[in-house]
Amino acid sequence: MSGDVAGDSAARYDHYRLYRVELDTEDHVVLFQQLEAKSDSCTFYGHARQPGQQLTIMVSASKVADFEDLLALHAVNGRLLVRNMQQLIDREATTVKPITTDPVELDWQHYYQLETIYAWMDMLSRRYSEFVSIVEIGKSYEGRPIKGVKLSRRPDNKAIVVEGGIHAREWISPATATFLLHELITSEDPTVREIGTAYDWYFFPIVNPDGYRFTFTGDRLWRKNRKPYGLCRGVDLNRNFDSNWGGTGSSDDPCSYDFSGSGSFSEPESIALADFLRANIGPARIRTYIALHSYSQLLMFPYGHTAEKIPNYDDLQLITDRAIEALTAVNGTVYRGGSKHETIYPSSGGSIDWAYRPGGVPVSLTFELRGPPDSTDMFILPADQILPVGRETLAAFVAIVREAARLGYYDDRVKVIGAK
Numbered sequence: 368m369s370g371d372v373a374g375d376s377a378a379r380y381d382h383y384r385l386y387r388v389e390l391d392t393e394d395h396v397v398l399f400q401q402l403e404a405k406s407d408s409c410t411f412y413g414h415a416r417q418p419g420q421q422l423t424i425m426v427s428a429s430k431v432a433d434f435e436d437l438l439a440l441h442a443v444n445g446r447l448l449v450r451n452m453q454q455l456i457d458r459e460a461t462t463v464k465p466i467t468t469d470p471v472e473l474d475w476q477h478y479y480q481l482e483t484i485y486a487w488m489d490m491l492s493r494r495y496s497e498f499v500s501i502v503e504i505g506k507s508y509e510g511r512p513i514k515g516v517k518l519s520r521r522p523d524n525k526a527i528v529v530e531g532g533i534h535a536r537e538w539i540s541p542a543t544a545t546f547l548l549h550e551l552i553t554s555e556d557p558t559v560r561e562i563g564t565a566y567d568w569y570f571f572p573i574v575n576p577d578g579y580r581f582t583f584t585g586d587r588l589w590r591k592n593r594k595p596y597g598l599c600r601g602v603d604l605n606r607n608f609d610s611n612w613g614g615t616g617s618s619d620d621p622c623s624y625d626f627s628g629s630g631s632f633s634e635p636e637s638i639a640l641a642d643f644l645r646a647n648i649g650p651a652r653i654r655t656y657i658a659l660h661s662y663s664q665l666l667m668f669p670y671g672h673t674a675e676k677i678p679n680y681d682d683l684q685l686i687t688d689r690a691i692e693a694l695t696a697v698n699g700t701v702y703r704g705g706s707k708h709e710t711i712y713p714s715s716g717g718s719i720d721w722a723y724r725p726g727g728v729p730v731s732l733t734f735e736l737r738g739p740p741d742s743t744d745m746f747i748l749p750a751d752q753i754l755p756v757g758r759e760t761l762a763a764f765v766a767i768v769r770e771a772a773r774l775g776y777y778d779d780r781v782k783v784i785g786a787k
Contacts, residue, residue: 378586380456382428385449387741388438390420395443399424402437409434410588411624412745413712414616423745425452448743455747456587462750463583475546475753478538481511481580484545484572488516495552502569505639507577508594513639515571518551518563525777526567526647527655527768528728530640530718533604535578535589536746539736539756540659544572546757547764559761562768566777567651569643575604575636588746592636596621602628605658606714607637608721611672616714627716640718644726654776655730655767656722659760662742663711664702665735666690666763669723671707671714679729680706686730686770693766697759700737707733730771734760 390396399415399422408430412423426434438445449455463478470487473479479487492501502515531544548570550556551563573579577593578601591601599622606617609631613619617627632638647653668683677683687704694702703710707717723731737756738744748756771777 377584378588380425380452380588382431382450383452384426384428384431384447385452385743385745386424386426386434386445387448388422388424388443388445390415390418390422391444392418395441396420398437398441398443406430416712423448448741455744459587459747459749473545475542475757477750478542478753480583481573481576484541485512485514487545488514488572491516491548491552499552502643504571504643505635507575507636508592508634509577511576511580513571513574513576513636515569516548518548518568518570520564524565524567524652526569526651526653527657528569528571528644528653528722530571530574530656530658532571532573532579533575533636533658533718534660535575535582535591536587537659537661537736538582538746539661539748539753541572541579542753543659543736543757543760544570546753547761548572550757550761558765562765566768569647569651569653571640574640590624591626592634594634596626596629598622599626602626602634604634604637605660605718606716607632607634608641608716608718610670610717610720610724611715614672614715616671616712617716625714631716637718641721641726644722644728648727653728655771656719656726656728656732657764657767658719658733659736660733661736661746661748662738662744663735663740664700664737665710665733666694666702666704667707667710667719667733667735668705669707669720669731671717671720674706674708676706677723682774682776683730683732686767686774687732689770690732690763690766694759694763697762698755700755700759701739711735730767730776732767734763736760 396415403411408427410425466480466482468483470490473487492499498520500517502517503512505513532541550559575592578589581589591603593600603625606625606627612631613627618625666687669677691702691704719731719733722728737752
């Protein structure tokens, strides 16, 4: 990694180990709930909720012996996934381009910093000025622009919004967003050209620019934005929307990875996205909202906070099934699909849930991109995966749009969800 990136003060994860444990009993659930609450040496990727659950935990080098003793003492089945997390980060760093990279060089074999991606978006708006324009929807906490690109080849199209990079460490999300945008602009494939012409597209590859920047300069595994709250920094922006805000699957602890903020829409980044949707769902006729995350290879729709089925559950399940079929046909990648609550874990305050209702977007979806649920790469997906991920996700996008169109979601008669 070169350029304006991590220095001596950046977080390091030398000899930090990654484990996956199985919670077989209620006692195991309580044990790991207590451990998460009390330990500052164990980083939990998910909360202990119920017997039968698997939990991924990163353990600092100084506490490895204690952690393994805990597993043995309480008869918890655990598996070592990664022996040294820093090795993954160091491997990835060789594929990160410097901040000074000319945007014309942007490709999908490397990871790029915020400044290069923004410069590349500006370049697109100049090169394809007849149908590509820059959309700036607001500023981040640290004053960085939240920048998007609008692709519009003809008037009176329905519109699709693509959100990327809301969780800073999920680098494959902005990389996939830029790949998809580039394909929709430049591809000669008739099916891609069709959806790139028949619909307007709004791409926001990095809606958490402060957090994304910090993953290059301070902590590769940072998730939240960078607004300070007492002793800690950051809000999980995907818990900050006014959809069952503060409910299940979110935290009121500012030091937690899923801290939901001081209130719904307490953060400028979530406000900017919501304001954009409110202002444009009618005039721009936005009918689809797609968020890109990683990892676990899932395609999901609302809601995260309840098992109650939404009114168009069957339609969204059908759209999801068609998208997964198309995606799997490209590289054989296995995905699962369904509502967020039934597919991944309970959560509240998410962007697609709010976009669906009260936002009014009838087709609201979330991708969890590669790797699989038991990935040892986690958020540090090798750069040689970017192109395969991009190509299979593009196939899924084509299927989503075609199936939603077949079901009538882009017809003029469709009433948006939650509309008065």
